[in-house]
Amino acid sequence: xxxxxxxxAGGYTVGDxxxxxxxxxxxxxxxxxxxxxxxxxxxxRVLAVNVLGTNTVVILALLGxxxxxxxxxxxxxxxxxxxxxxxxxxxxxxxxxxxxx
Amino acid sequence: MSDTPGAGSDVDDAAAGSGDxxxxxxxxxxxxxxxxxxxxxxxxxxxxxxxQQTPYTxxxxxxxxVKVVAPFALTFGLFVTxxxxxxxxxxxxxxxxxxxxxxxxxxxxxxxxxxxxxTNVVVVGxxxxxxxxxxGIGLVGLVDGGTFLEYARLPIPHPVKYGMEGVEIxxxxxxxxxxxxxxxxxxxxxxxxxxxxGTETEIADATTDDAxxxxxx
Amino acid sequence: MALGSLDPVTTARVVLILxxxxxxxxxxxVSMVGVIRLPDVYARAHTASQADTLGAxxxxxxxxxxxxxxxxxxxxxxxxxxIFVTNPTAAHAVARAAFEDGNVPWTEGDExx
Amino acid sequence: xxxxxxxxxxxxxxxxxTLRATVAHVAAAAADGDVSAIHFVYLASWRDDDPxxxxxxxxxxxxxxxxxxxxRYDLEDADVSENGIEIETALIAEDVxxxxxxxxAERLHTYADEHGIGTVVLDPEYTPxxxxxxLQPMEFExxxxxLSVREAPVDRPSRRERLVSEITGPRFATxxxxxxxxxxxxxxxxxxxxxxxxxxxxxxxxxxxxxVSLDHDPTLRESPLRLVRGLIYVPSLLLEILKSNVVxxxxxxxxxxxxxxxxxxxxxxxxxxxxxxxxxxxxxxTPGTLTVRARDADLYVHTxxxxxxxxxxxGGLERWxxxxxxxxxxxxxxxxxxxxxxxxxxxxxxxxxxPFAATDGGPELDTHHESDEDRAPDTAAEAAPTAPGHHEDxxxx
Numbered sequence: 123x124x125x126x127x128x129x130x131a132g133g134y135t136v137g138d139x140x141x142x143x144x145x146x147x148x149x150x151x152x153x154x155x156x157x158x159x160x161x162x163x164x165x166x167r168v169l170a171v172n173v174l175g176t177n178t179v180v181i182l183a184l185l186g187x188x189x190x191x192x193x194x195x196x197x198x199x200x201x202x203x204x205x206x207x208x209x210x211x212x213x214x215x216x217x218x219x220x221x222x223x
Numbered sequence: 224m225s226d227t228p229g230a231g232s233d234v235d236d237a238a239a240g241s242g243d244x245x246x247x248x249x250x251x252x253x254x255x256x257x258x259x260x261x262x263x264x265x266x267x268x269x270x271x272x273x274x275q276q277t278p279y280t281x282x283x284x285x286x287x288x289v290k291v292v293a294p295f296a297l298t299f300g301l302f303v304t305x306x307x308x309x310x311x312x313x314x315x316x317x318x319x320x321x322x323x324x325x326x327x328x329x330x331x332x333x334x335x336x337x338x339x340x341x342t343n344v345v346v347v348g349x350x351x352x353x354x355x356x357x358x359g360i361g362l363v364g365l366v367d368g369g370t371f372l373e374y375a376r377l378p379i380p381h382p383v384k385y386g387m388e389g390v391e392i393x394x395x396x397x398x399x400x401x402x403x404x405x406x407x408x409x410x411x412x413x414x415x416x417x418x419x420x421g422t423e424t425e426i427a428d429a430t431t432d433d434a435x436x437x438x439x440x
Numbered sequence: 441m442a443l444g445s446l447d448p449v450t451t452a453r454v455v456l457i458l459x460x461x462x463x464x465x466x467x468x469x470v471s472m473v474g475v476i477r478l479p480d481v482y483a484r485a486h487t488a489s490q491a492d493t494l495g496a497x498x499x500x501x502x503x504x505x506x507x508x509x510x511x512x513x514x515x516x517x518x519x520x521x522x523i524f525v526t527n528p529t530a531a532h533a534v535a536r537a538a539f540e541d542g543n544v545p546w547t548e549g550d551e552x553x
Numbered sequence: 554x555x556x557x558x559x560x561x562x563x564x565x566x567x568x569x570x571t572l573r574a575t576v577a578h579v580a581a582a583a584a585d586g587d588v589s590a591i592h593f594v595y596l597a598s599w600r601d602d603d604p605x606x607x608x609x610x611x612x613x614x615x616x617x618x619x620x621x622x623x624x625r626y627d628l629e630d631a632d633v634s635e636n637g638i639e640i641e642t643a644l645i646a647e648d649v650x651x652x653x654x655x656x657x658a659e660r661l662h663t664y665a666d667e668h669g670i671g672t673v674v675l676d677p678e679y680t681p682x683x684x685x686x687x688l689q690p691m692e693f694e695x696x697x698x699x700l701s702v703r704e705a706p707v708d709r710p711s712r713r714e715r716l717v718s719e720i721t722g723p724r725f726a727t728x729x730x731x732x733x734x735x736x737x738x739x740x741x742x743x744x745x746x747x748x749x750x751x752x753x754x755x756x757x758x759x760x761x762x763x764x765v766s767l768d769h770d771p772t773l774r775e776s777p778l779r780l781v782r783g784l785i786y787v788p789s790l791l792l793e794i795l796k797s798n799v800v801x802x803x804x805x806x807x808x809x810x811x812x813x814x815x816x817x818x819x820x821x822x823x824x825x826x827x828x829x830x831x832x833x834x835x836x837x838x839t840p841g842t843l844t845v846r847a848r849d850a851d852l853y854v855h856t857x858x859x860x861x862x863x864x865x866x867x868g869g870l871e872r873w874x875x876x877x878x879x880x881x882x883x884x885x886x887x888x889x890x891x892x893x894x895x896x897x898x899x900x901x902x903x904x905x906x907x908p909f910a911a912t913d914g915g916p917e918l919d920t921h922h923e924s925d926e927d928r929a930p931d932t933a934a935e936a937a938p939t940a941p942g943h944h945e946d947x948x949x950x
Contacts, residue, residue, distance in 0.1 A: 125450070125453065125454070125457075125506055125508060128450070128454065130454055136454060136457060136506060137506075139457075139458060139461065140457075140461065140502070140503075140506065143461045143464070143465060143499070143502075146465050147464075147465070147468060147499070150465070150468050150469055150471075150472045153472040153473075153475075153476060154471075154472050154475050154476075156476055157475045157476060157484070163481055163538065163541075163543065165481045165534050165535075165537055165538040165541070165543070166481050166484065168534050168537075169475070169481060169484055169485055169488050169531070169534045170475060170484075170488075172488060172527075172530050172531075172534065173471060173472075173475060173487075173488045173492050176492050176493070176496050176523065176527060177468065177492075177496075179496065179519065179523065180464065180468075180495070180496050180499040180500065183499065183500055183503040183516060183519065184499060184502075184503060186503070186512070187502075187503040187506040187507055188506075192507070192510075192511070192512030192515070193310050193311050195512055195515040195516060195519065196303065196310055196311055196312065196515065197311060198519055199299060199515065199518065199519055199522065200299075200303075200316075200320060202519060202522050202523055202526070203296055203299075203320065203323060203522070204323065205526075205530070206292070206327070206526040206529070206530055207323055207326060207327050207330070209530035209533055209534060210285055210289075210327070210330050210331065210529070210530065210533045211326070211330045213530075213533040213534045213536070213537035214330055214533070214537060216537045216541060217537050217540045217541060282532070282533065282536055282846075282847065283652070283825060283826070283829060283830065283847050284529060284532050284829070284830045284833045284834065284844065284847050285529055285532070285533055287826055287827050287829075287830035288525060288526065288529040288830060288834070290765065290766045290767075290827075291525065291766070291827075292522070292525060292526065293762055293765060293766060294728055294731060294732055294735075294758050294762045294766050295518075295522075295731075295732075295735055297732075297757075297758050297761070297762060298732045298735050298736050298739075298754055298755070298758050299735075299739065301736075301750075301753075301754040301757060301758070302736055302739050302740065302754065305746075305750040305754070306740070328765065340765065466802075467798065467802065470798075470801075470802040470805055470806065473805055473806060474805045477805065477810060478805070478810075478812070479812075479814070480814075482814065482816075482843060482845065482855045483812065483814050483855075483857060485843050485855075486801070486840065486841065486842075486843050486855075486857050487801075487805065489837050489838065489843065490794070490797075490798060490801065490837075490838060490839070490840040490841075491798060491801065491802065491805075491840065493838065494794060494795070494798050511741070514738055514739070515739070518738075518739075524838070525834070527838075528833075528834040528837035528838045528844075529834060529837075531837055531843060532833065532834070532837055532843070532844050532845070535843055535844075535845045535855065536845055536846055538845075539845050539846055539853070545814055545815075545816050545855055545899060546814055547813075547814060547815065547899050548812075548813055548814075
């Protein structure tokens with residue numbers, strides 16, 4: 123039995139707590155979405171999306187642990203890689219609008 | 224852009240520094256060097272020359288991080304390619320991750336340096352080689368009197384398993400990687416409708432041709 | 441089965457998981473508040489690269505502890521390492537781009553928010 | 554080769570596949586009477602106070618001696634008395650860390666001035682510190698000096714040969730080993746399929762990336778030591794991150810938001826490449842400080858609160874980085890504040906102006922893009938005569 127299935131209090135398992143944590147991360151991500159929408163500069167948006175991406179990675183990992191789906195972690199790794207790629211690509215693009223690619 | 228001056232240099236440098244010569248105060252904050260003359264008074268020393276413009280140079284921090292990350296990311300991409308059967312992955316995903324590594328290097332080092340490293344021959348070779356492998360494996364079944372991609376007719380042990388793996392690993396993954404990188408190079412070359420811009424876009428044109436060839440297939 | 445009836449090692453592990461999860465949520469909350477409240481892109485990049493990285497670190501540590509000693513937690517460790525290497529670089533890339541765009545950092549007394 | 558200005562040339566050298574051919578080219582020019590003095594120089598990418606760099610210094614001196622010998626042989630073969638032709642070697646720039654093309658160009662120019670030299674002959678494969686992307690910017694920087702620059706018209710080996718010559722030995726082994734280990738960690742080391750595919754993967758990764766990822770050949774003694782010292786560094790860095798995160802969290806969550814953001818500059822004493830990246834990322838990871846730019850040896854750091862600024866100027870992280878990369882004896886150095894290597898760039902007590910390179914119309918961001926467009930044609934015209942082979946990055950949209 124994995125520890126995620128372990129009941130700790132009131133019939134709720136560790137996995138349930140992790141799911142609640144993931145939900146908390148989603149709520150926090152909504153707050154960051156404000157900055158991604160409002161900006162005002164392009165860099166602000168890139169930054170907000172980068173933070174959102176990191177959040178998504180954590181959410182994926184938490185879901186993977188809570189639902190006992192270790193393959194979610196592979197997806198999380200790919201997501202982290204693409205998140206990094208996005209940050210350096212878009213931030214470079216904002217300099218002279220891609221003129222220095 | 225293929226015509227970036229100094230695209231891909233060692234050091235994070237005065238990037239927005241394409242200022243006019245008259246207002247180029249960035250010269251003053253360079254580390255001073257001691258001018259030591261031995262009878263060359265007619266030539267101004269380097270430190271006294273107003274720099275006309277400064278090329279955009281890549282960030283050293285980003286370059287070094289990418290250097291560290293790239294081998295692991297490529298290994299992971301190939302791992303995903305090889306483990307399509309028992310985990311999320313397969314040729315398409317793995318090829319896309321491998322292409323993402325090339326893109327990452329391109330963003331860190333500049334497109335010119337990346338092109339020198341990852342030449343058009345490699346890009347086209349990946350895509351064409353993948354198609355040939357795919358077609359070759361598929362045709363074996365046809366030649367043997369069966370249907371296209373009928374793995375069971377392959378003359379190898381465990382034909383269905385290894386046939387499918389072969390198509391995934393040697394066929395689809397290189398095609399995806401090659402076409403993605405080719406499309407990226409094509410986009411990076413940009414479009415130039417100015418007259419007489421030929422000298423600047425020689426490399427761009429060359430790749431455009433190559434990439435178009437891939438797309439036509 | 442209540443928490444008290446477990447062996448001490450498992451109890452400690454569960455408590456640690458909950459503590460790490462709480463820490464992760466707290467620092468990600470700090471990051472969110474910073475991203476919303478701080479005045480300019482440089483200041484926001486601070487929370488993006490630091491509070492958020494630490495939040496992610498705690499969260500992934502909780503995941504690794506939940507998964508225990510198996511192949512998947514190695515992947516969590518890899519993810520953790522990857523985030524700790526790339527997040528500051530991403531923040532640097534964004535801040536550098538802003539600087540090259542001529543974005544002057546906000547200072548005290550500056551009206552622009 | 555076109556006749557050089559005053560017949561005295563300087564050739565920066567490095568161990569490349571085309572070095573021999575470059576030397577032969579210069580010697581042939583000398584035999585024809587176009588060149589009267591050949592100076593081979595090796596630009597050191599280390600500082601002479603780094604511990605244990607004797608091996609690299611010896612290698613460099615051997616290479617210089619080889620180049621001089623080759624030139625002498627070639628002159629003898631051409632039946633030219635070598636007496637009339639001066640062949641010198643020098644190992645220069647050991648007193649600083651060289652960070653980029655500009656500093657390389659400056660050092661070369663200083664040397665040329667000292668020895669009355671007017672021409673630089675570049676080996677087309679010359680890539681100091683193993684960086685594949687340095688030659689073109691270096692030609693650009695050299696073009697803005699009075700030196701005339703020539704690239705030796707050497708037949709480059711084909712791409713394949715170049716790759717093979719660059720990925721032999723320790724670099725290949727290191728990347729191969731690292732990749733294989735990572736693959737087996739991801740997979741199952743006891744499963745034969747993983748072993749086979751792991752070796753195939755490691756081969757692909759090593760062939761494609763070993764010359765991208767590593768600047769120097771790792772050595773058996775120094776590289777593991779660095780790894781171990783890095784592992785010592787990680788926990789202390791984590792502790793530091795945790796500690797300052799709490800401080801910054803309190804600042805961010807307090808209703809009055811008592812921040813005092815300021816840009817600062819700090820000159821650091823670490824080598825280019827991985828050391829400076831480690832330092833920059835450590836600074837960024839430590840809350841309150843954010844590396845905005847790494848320009849030569851100067852780090853431009855944005856600090857959020859004065860507490861973080863003081864910590865930065867105390868130089869703890871710089872010391873740790875020197876410890877990781879150069880060992881314990883190199884870690885002892887004065888703080889940046891004591892060295893006077895730090896400056897505040899904003900606020901009432903600013904020491905220096907902000908280093909915005911583009912000062913057209915002041916720091917108004919919103920006008921930046923328009924002014925860029927206006928300026929592009931001029932700079933293109935200016936750049937054309939001075940920077941052969943380089944083009945203005947004007948807007949092409």
